[in-house]
Amino acid sequence: MIDIPRILANIILLQPQKDHMCDRSQLPANCVSLTVTTPDRDVSLGALYFPAKNLTGYIVASYGAGGCMCHWLEERNCWPVYWRNRYNVSVLLHDYRGYGSSSGSADIQRIIGDSACVVRYLCEMEDVEPSKLIMCGHSLGGAVAIQLATQFATQGLIVSSSFASIRDIASDKFFGINLDWLLPSTYLESERTIADYGGRLLCVHDKDDDVVPFAHGQKLFEACRSVNKTFVTKEGTGHFWDRTKNYEEEESKFFNSLSLIR
Secondary structure: OOOHHHHHHHHHHOOOOOOOOOOHHHOOOOOEEEEEEOOOOOOEEEEEEEOOOOOOEEEEEEOOOOOOOOHHHHOOOOHHHHHHHHHOEEEEEEOOOOOOOOOOOOOOOOHHHHHHHHHHHHHHHHOOOHHHOEEEEEOHHHHHHHHHHHHHOOOEEEEEOOOOOHHHHHHHHOOOOOOOOOOOOOOOOHHHHHOOOOOEEEEEEEOOOOOOOHHHHHHHHHHOOOOOEEEEEEOOOOOOOOOOHHHHHHHHHHHHHOOOOO
C-alpha cells in the first residue's frame, strides 16, 4: 500500500544530494572518515569525526535538507573545525540515508532512527554517556537535534533556523493551505517534542529568514520547558547560519554553562 503522507513529507522536506561526495584528500587536518551501519544492516551511513586534543566535550551535528556533511566543510564558517578549535570539543557529522556518502534512499521516517544509531556509535567509541553530549542542528538538522536531545536527555542543544513542525512548514510553502489532513502528526513535530527537553538550549533564528520564517524559531523557544534557555535574533544573514557577534557571545556563554569534560 502506498504511504502517501510519508511520500508527501519526503517531497516537502528532503532534497538529497548524492552527486556531491567529500574528497578525502581535502579533508581538514585530524578529521577521521567513519562508516556507521544501521542495526538492520541495510544502510551504511557515512560520517566524519573531528576529535579534539584537549577534550572538553562532544557535539553531534546535523545539517539541513538540501546539503550533505561536506557542505559544512566548504562554507566559510566550517563549524566542526571552529567548534573543535574554540571549545576543544570533538564533533561528529553524518550523512542521512540517501544523502552524500550514505547508502539507501532518503526517508523522513528513518532519519531519527539512523541518527540515534550514530549517537550510540559515538558513545560506544568514546565511552561517554549520551547525557553528556551536545546536540546541534540547522534547519532540518535542528529538528533532528531536538528529537535526539530529548530522546537522550542531553545536557545541551543548539537549534538554528529550524521549523516548529512539518505541518507548519508545509502550510508556509503552500501559501497557507492547511495540509494537516495529509501529513502525519508523528514526523518531526519539534514544537511538541522540545516541550519535554529540560537541558540547556541555545536557539538562533534570523528575522529575514525566507526559508523557515522567524516565527518558527520563536515557537520552538517558547515551547521548550527548560528554564536555562537563550534566544538569539539575527538580522541580515537569512537562512544561512553565520557567526554574528551577538551569536558568538551567547554561544560562548552556552558552552561555559555546561558540565563539560575537564
